[in-house]
Amino acid sequence: MEEIVNNTSKLVLDSKEMDRALTRMAHEIIEQNKGIEDLALIGIRTGGVPLSERLQQRIAAIEGTMLPTGILDITLYRDDWSTLSQHPIVRKTDISFSVDNKNIILVDDVLYTGRTIRAALDALTDLGRPQKIQLAVLVDRGRRELPIKPDFVGLSLQTSANEHVNVFLNEIAGRDEVVLEEKA
Numbered sequence: 001m002e003e004i005v006n007n008t009s010k011l012v013l014d015s016k017e018m019d020r021a022l023t024r025m026a027h028e029i030i031e032q033n034k035g036i037e038d039l040a041l042i043g044i045r046t047g048g049v050p051l052s053e054r055l056q057q058r059i060a061a062i063e064g065t066m067l068p069t070g071i072l073d074i075t076l077y078r079d080d081w082s083t084l085s086q087h088p089i090v091r092k093t094d095i096s097f098s099v100d101n102k103n104i105i106l107v108d109d110v111l112y113t114g115r116t117i118r119a120a121l122d123a124l125t126d127l128g129r130p131q132k133i134q135l136a137v138l139v140d141r142g143r144r145e146l147p148i149k150p151d152f153v154g155l156s157l158q159t160s161a162n163e164h165v166n167v168f169l170n171e172i173a174g175r176d177e178v179v180l181e182e183k184a
Contacts, residue, residue, distance in 0.1 A: 012165075013155055013178035018138070021154030022051070025136055026058035028152050029105060036063050038131065040102045042070040044120050045091055047109030050171040051138055055107060070095030072106075077119035099128040105152070109167040111137040114146030139178055141165050 013021065033039055036059060043052030049071050060066045071094040106120055117135060124133065136152035141159045159165065159180065166179045 008184075009166075009179050009181040011177055012157060012180050013139075015176040018154070018176050018178065021138065022054050023058055025152045025154055026055050026062060029055065029134075029136065030059060030062060032134075032151070033103060036065060036067055038101065038103050039105065040068040040070065040097060040099070041105045041107055042072050042095060042099075042124065044106065044108045044116065045071060045073045045075075046172065047138075047167050047169060048072075048107040050169045051109060051136075052105075052107035053171075055105070055136065068097045070097065072120055072123055074116065074119040074123050077123045093123070093127075095127060099124060099130045101129070101131045103132045103134070104130045105134050105136050107136045109138050109169070110165050111135070111140045111148070111150055111153075112143060112165075114144045114148035117148045118146055138167060139165050 030036060041052040041056055043049035052069050056067050056069050071092070073091045073093045075091070104124065106117070106124065108116060108120070111117065121133065124130065134151040135148070137150045138154040140150050140153045140156045142157070143159065143161065155178065157165065157180065162183045164181045164183055166181060168175050168177050168179070170176050
């Protein structure tokens with residue numbers, strides 16, 4: 001679905017399409033991991049957290065078991081934090097289980113340069129040694145700066161450098177949609 005929202009933005013995923021994409025991703029996660037044994041979901045703050053919770057619910061509906069979930073804050077692991085703010089806002093990482101020998105599904109809303117994921121990998125491996133780490137993203141917008149590739153993708157969207165992908169999630173923004181905007 002590509003609906004023009006205004007002259008500089010277009011809707012690329014509506015609520016129903018987002019729901020279908022997440023359901024498909026949940027099935028793919030189960031299939032590629034041959035079940036859910038030793039599997040856990042970890043959402044990257046901010047957008048990855050509600051998406052990991054939604055994937056947890058969908059997987060539970062299919063498999064009848066709730067996977068452990070966690071929240072990862074990567075603020076101090078970013079290689080650009082000092083350029084973003086002199087006083088970065090550090091929030092709590094909340095992972096109540098050992099990541100050792102787990103198959104971790106790292107969840108984020110948008111994959112672009114790969115730098116957020118690199119930071120998340122550093123933060124995660126500081127917590128222990130997972131058996132395997134896989135990446136699930138709602139939107140892969142291409143244009144990588146680092147050799148990072150998602151394992152599970154809701155929507156692949158080729159974008160230009162002057163475009164921005166906004167993911168609006170009901171838990172944060174009060175609506176579910178993905179909008180592609182042209183930067184001024």
